Structure formats: C-alpha cells, structure tokens
Amino acid sequence: MTRYLVVPQWQGSPSSRAMQLIDGAQAIAGDLPRSSTTILDVPMEAGEALGTGVHRLSSLQRIRDQVSAALDSSGDVVLTVGGDCGVALAPIAHAAARHPELAVVWFDAHPDLNTPDSSPSGAFAGMVLRAVLGDGEPGLSLPPGTVPAERVFVAGARSYDDPELDAVARAGIATFDVDALRDPDGLAAAVRDSGASAVYFHVDVDVLDPAEITGNAHPEPFGLSVAELTAAISRVRAELPLAGASLAGYSPASLATANDDLGAILRVVGALA
Numbered sequence: 099m100t101r102y103l104v105v106p107q108w109q110g111s112p113s114s115r116a117m118q119l120i121d122g123a124q125a126i127a128g129d130l131p132r133s134s135t136t137i138l139d140v141p142m143e144a145g146e147a148l149g150t151g152v153h154r155l156s157s158l159q160r161i162r163d164q165v166s167a168a169l170d171s172s173g174d175v176v177l178t179v180g181g182d183c184g185v186a187l188a189p190i191a192h193a194a195a196r197h198p199e200l201a202v203v204w205f206d207a208h209p210d211l212n213t214p215d216s217s218p219s220g221a222f223a224g225m226v227l228r229a230v231l232g233d234g235e236p237g238l239s240l241p242p243g244t245v246p247a248e249r250v251f252v253a254g255a256r257s258y259d260d261p262e263l264d265a266v267a268r269a270g271i272a273t274f275d276v277d278a279l280r281d282p283d284g285l286a287a288a289v290r291d292s293g294a295s296a297v298y299f300h301v302d303v304d305v306l307d308p309a310e311i312t313g314n315a316h317p318e319p320f321g322l323s324v325a326e327l328t329a330a331i332s333r334v335r336a337e338l339p340l341a342g343a344s345l346a347g348y349s350p351a352s353l354a355t356a357n358d359d360l361g362a363i364l365r366v367v368g369a370l371a
Contacts, residue, residue, distance in 0.1 A: 100371040101174040102127075102135040103189075107161050109145055109154040110184030112221035113315035115349045119181050122313055122348030125356035126179050129364055138164050140181075151214025152222050152235045159237055162188050177371050180346035182223040183210055186300045187238070190230050193298045193341035194244050200341055201249040201294030202230060203285070203334060205327065206302040207318040209255045209262050209273075216261035223346075227252070228265065247271050249292045253279060253330065254305040257318050276322055282333035289334050296341035297334055299370055301327070303347045303363065313350035313359045324362045328369035335369075343370040 106123035108116040127137055138161075145157025152158070165188040169176060173196075178189045183206065194200045204210070210227040214235050217224055228234050231250065232242030247269035254276055258266075266273060274285050289297060304314050307321035322330075348363060350356040 099174050100134065101176045102130045102179060103165065103168055103176050104130070104135060104137040104179045105140060105161065105165055105181045105185040106138070107140050107158075107181035107185050109157045109161070110182040110222035110226070111315070112219035112223065113349065115315040115351070116182070118315070118349040118351070119347070121353050121356045122350050123179055123181050125350065125360060126345070126348060126363060126367070129360055130179075130367075136168055138168060140164065147220070148237075150235050150237070151217065151220055152225070152238060153220040154222070155235065155238060158184055158222055161185075162238065165189065166192065175340055176342050177367065178342070178344040180344065183226045183300070183302055183346045184222045185346055186226055186344040187229055187240070189342050189344055190298055190300075191240050191244060193296070194240075197296035197341045199249070199293060199295040200245055201251065201289050201292055201297045201338065202245050202300065203251045203253055203289060203297060204300050205253045205305040206255055206300070207304040207316065207321060208257050208302070209252045209266065211262040211265045212259060213261070216259070218259065231269070249294050251285065251289060253285060254322050254327075256320060276320060279322060279330050280326055282330040285330055286333040286337050290337040294338055297338045298341050299331055299334075299343040301343070301345050301366060301370065303345070306362070311359045311362050313348050313355070315347070315349040324365050328365055331369040345370065
C-alpha cells in the first residue's frame with residue numbers, strides 16, 4: 099500500500115516563486131486518496147541560518163523532524179509530495195533504514211550537489227543530494243555511507259554548477275542525460291548492477307521539458323517528456339522493489355492556475371505509486 103505525505107515546504111527554495119510551492123502541494127493533495135494522505139502543517143516562518151551557509155536552516159530542521167516523525171508511524175511505502183526538493187532528505191533516511199542497500203535515482207534538471215560553501219544561493223534545495231551523501235551542514239545531512247555514491251544516479255540533469263561537476267567526477271556518481279534516458283534500459287541495468295536491494299525515486303518537476311508543464315519556477319529546455327519519465331521509472335521498478343519516492347518543485351504561477359498541470363503530474367504520481 100502507498101501512503102502519501104504532503105509537505106508544503108518552501109524554505110529550501112531559491113525562487114522568487116517559492117511561496118507558490120505551497121499552492122502546488124495543496125493542488126496535488128486535492129487529487130490524492132484522502133484516506134491515505136497526510137498533509138503536514140509546516141511552519142510558515144522563514145527561519146534563520148544559525149551561522150551556517152544554509153538559508154532558513156532552523157525552519158528546515160523543524161520540518162525535517164516533522165517529516166521523520168510522520169514517516170516513523172507506518173511501514174508503508176510513502177510518496178512524499180513537496181514543496182521544494184529538501185523534503186526528500188528525511189524520506190531517504192527512512193527508506194535507507196529499512197533497506198540498507200538502497201539506490202537513489204534523482205530525476206532533476208539540476209543535480210542538487212552543492213555544499214553550503216559552494217552554493218551560489220544558500221538555498222538547501224540545491225544541496226539536498228549532497229546532504230544525502232553525508233557532505234553538507236551537519237545539522238541537515240545524513241550520516242556518511244547511508245547511501246554511498248555508487249548507488250546514487252542523477253537522471254535528466256542539464257544545468258550543473260562547476261562544483262557539482264567536480265563532485266560527480268570525484269565521487270564517481272553515475273549520470274544519465276536526457277538522451278540516455280530515452281532508452282531506459284541503461285538506467286535500469288545500472289541501478290540493478292549497483293547491488294541495490296530497493297530503489298528510492300526523487301522527481302523534481304523541472305526534469306520535464308517546459309513544454310510539458312508550466313508550473314515550474316526553474317525551467318530548463320530540452321527536458322524529458324512525461325512519457326519518457328514514467329517509462330524510465332517503470333523500467334527501474336521492474337528490476338527492484340520501491341522503497342519510497344518524492345515529488346517536488348511544482349510551483350504554479352498563481353492559485354488560479356494551480357490545477358492546470360495536474361494531468362501531467364498525476365501521471366508521474368501514478369508511475370511512482
């Protein structure tokens with residue numbers, strides 16, 4: 099059984115449209131099964147950096163703790179709906195605790211591999227995957243080795259900062275660009291051959307081509323189609339059991355347009371759930 103956890107967190111986003119992530123999360127929640135959906139009442143205050151390079155760290159830590167508590171209440175597979183990409187941190191930790199040989203497939207136009215020192219924005223959404231690898235602000239990172247780099251797969255990224263390219267090369271992280279994903283067998287084989295026992299998917303909607311979805315605060319051209327994304331997810335799922343998933347980054351331009359992209363988003367939800 100899949101459970102849905104909706105986390106309308108905006109504090110990790112660098113976008114001027116960050117607050118619209120709340121509208122996006124609520125719009126998605128409206129189409130999820132009510133009996134199996136929990137919507138977290140996250141704090142609205144921006145929070146403080148607490149002397150670190152992570153903007154709004156105090157609020158991000160509070161929300162991380164809320165998500166962890168909500169996840170601990172059930173052994174079900176959980177699809178966490180954001181909000182910004184920072185909502186994935188606690189669910190990945192939860193999935194790795196249940197599946198120590200977890201693989202993480204990170205579908206995102208940006209690899210989110212900055213550190214507080216290298217980030218041009220100070221926004222945690224651009225640091226999340228690096229924090230999953232245990233390299234980041236100690237108050238908002240997983241213990242090193244929780245998910246090793248050889249079981250992390252960056253898929254669909256097409257906008258890297260130089261420090262992120264360095265991190266990929268140094269850690270040996272496998273990357274699959276949009277062209278490679280058009281035949282999903284390569285990704286599925288790599289995840290299977292990593293020795294993983296289960297897979298966690300994270301999807302930022304900006305991995306999709308801007309022609310596929312308008313509610314995207316960080317559009318990058320030449321992305322995946324919905325059909326290509328769902329095919330890649332399904333092909334990996336045919337190889338390994340699902341340990342959990344997250345969907346983030348839906349930022350409609352206004353509350354009035356919040357439902358415009360739900361057809362595309364629900365197709366992705368269906369592939370993940």
